[in-house]
Amino acid sequence: MQDDLPQRSALNDLMRECFRLNRSLLDVSQRLTEGTPLTGAQWGVLTAIASGHGDEEPGTVAETARRMGLARQSVQRVTDVLAANGLVEYLPNPGDKRAKSVAVTPAGRAWLTELEQRQLAWVSDLVGQHSGAEIDTALQLIKEVRARISRQIAEDRLDELSA
Amino acid sequence: MQDDLPQRSALNDLMRECFRLNRSLLDVSQRLTEGTPLTGAQWGVLTAIASGHGDEEPGTVAETARRMGLARQSVQRVTDVLAANGLVEYLPNPGDKRAKSVAVTPAGRAWLTELEQRQLAWVSDLVGQHSGAEIDTALQLIKEVRARISRQIAEDRLDELSA
DNA sequence: GACTAATTGACAGCATACTGACATAATAGT
DNA sequence: ACTATTATGTCAGTATGCTGTCAATTAGTC
Secondary structure, three states, rough: OOOOHHHHHHHHHHHHHHHHHHHHHHHHHHHHHHOOOOOOOHHHHHHHHHHHOOOOOOOHHHHHHHHOOOOHHHHHHHHHHHHHOOOOEEEEEOOOOOOOOOEEOOOHHHHHHHHHHHHHHHHHHHOOOOHHHHHHHHHHHHHHHHHHHHHHHHHHHHHHHHH | OOOOOOOHHHHHHHHHHHHHHHHHHHHHHHHHHHHEEHHHHHHHHHHHHHHOOOOHHHHHHHHHHHHHHOHHHHHHHHHHHHHOOOEEEEOOOOOOOOOOOOEEEEHHHHHHHHHHHHHHHHHHHHHHOOOHHHHHHHHHHHHHHHHHHHHHHHHHHHHHHHH
């Protein structure tokens, strides 16, 4: 395949590597949550729930889903499991009869801090000799690539509507 | 949370962003395969099958799985679908009575070149003003982070064995 | 106040990837 | 040559995400 565009192959590699990194990260989150009542996905959702409210009142499932960029239903399913395991609690929401509030229980909060410890240790072990600036540079590039993709997708959606 | 380690938060962001990029990429592969008989995952597997044999003979499912870093069973399922849709063919393997050889059919090859075109167009549209060097730098960092994670995981596996 | 949007939860179904367990075939070690 | 280990395919079950649909609630508009 001729390569008029040297960036093409580079970006291709970047994408492939990103897929692999993603799988590695999933692996890690699974390992970090070993011995806890949480899975990787549950950890993520629980974190999102806990860090959701700068305000006093706990948020709803739909809010959490929006913040995570996931489908409502996915987060709902996980949250139900969290509730069943006592890490989270559904509270009646005076403001909306449908959307119950989701509050992290003391048990949930305890596991969160435990996992934060583990993650801190893991990251410390991982960063190696890379400087913060170096990481930031890569982060910026990825962020922009992703943003451009999102924009592309959004435009495509509009195209479809007008088609 | 106190931040003794400035890289911690940066790396954390990098991970989060990688998750999001991953989902965006899945989205894109879904879009690129729209109107073809392939899904994103099937495209990936088909590509791996096609690019597998520098040698003459087509490879087996297990080989493809290893090359992709996926579980045997996952690739098997997808390959079965490809075969059912006539994009791939199982051939008797004289060397191994269990593992049939997998060959890409002309139809499969045709869709592969079509998708290669689409991908090329997409990437050209995407690279924007980033230089190849810039992308390479990010790629190197991610590669190394992932490699270190893999090493970590491998060590953990050994620890478990010796424990 | 009544009608229409949009939001939300609940349920069902699909795609992708994983693990575990099993039988069979191939390979190594003795 | 016989046995033990490994490789492979197959079947079953799980986790995580998605979409689509429906009824109920909420919010917005006239």
